[in-house]
Amino acid sequence: MGTVVGLLLGAGLVSLWWAFAAPERRPVERRSPWRERTQDLLVQAGAPGVSPGALVSTCVLAGVTVGVLGVAMSGSPPIAACFAAMAGAAPYVVVKSRARRRRAELRTLWPEVVDDLVSGIRAGLSLPEALMALGERGPAELRPAFVRFGEDYRATGRFADALDLLKARLADPVADRIVEALRLTRDVGGNDLGRLLRTLAQFLREDLRTRGELEARQSWTVAGARLAVAAPWVVLAMLSTRPGTAAAFNTPAGAVVLAFGAIASLVAYRLMLRIGRLPEEARVLR
DSSP: OHHHHHHHHHHHHHHHHHHHSOOOOOOOOOOOHHHHHHHHHHHHTTOTTOOHHHHHHHHHHHHHHHHHHHHHHHOOHHHHHHHHHHHHHHHHHHHHHHHHHHHHHHHTTHHHHHHHHHHHHHTTOOHHHHHHHHHHHSOTTTHHHHHHHHHHHHHHOOHHHHHHHHHHHHOOHHHHHHHHHHHHHHHHOOSOHHHHHHHHHHHHHHHHHHHHHHHHHHHHHHHHHHHHHHHHHHHHHHHTTSHHHHHHHTSHHHHHHHHHHHHHHHHHHHHHHHHHOOOOOOOOOO
């Protein structure tokens, strides 16, 4: 009987030690800045399961496919190379456009998330409970991320680790600020969390209003610039099936004209984006 009691006591002590022992710190995988930025873009675009390598492979496959079809249809390798380069960049451009659009949509939802957090904290909920409640009553677009947070927290009981996973799933600078404010409050305590979140919500609403006015004023300018860049290449695509056009651009002089046209279009488009681009907040609190 004494042996059984001793074994049970030892098992209980080991269980307590296992529950409160610090988890083993694994070395953090170092990733290149390009991979981090691309992975953030994929998450923001709603494709977290796609890796940067898969995106690059898609770009290469699209470029090669369009290049082969272009040579077969026009008989002009320089023309086919131009459209192959455009097709190769298309998947990345689509991902970037979707990420920008989703960021704009989520930008309108973060003030509501902050208000829900403030309401939950004022109602007496703990920080984990207030975050898990967003999985039920928060904005529909963000509910899955907070449901996963609740699952992670219930599975491990580690608030900091669950917050890190939440930040990775959202990949949003506003979410990073909210998460770090909650983490700091949980670690050091304090009674100013409600005031901090209310100030953040007010700042987000003012930024949203100002950004909306600026985007409305410059939208027609950006659309006109994109049309001006695309128009010459649409005309070239329509004329490329004519034998005379293909023969003209198969010469060295024709290839030089295409190269200079492509460079001029790219520089003009990038310059237009740089001049008309509104500042985007970077993720500095990863």
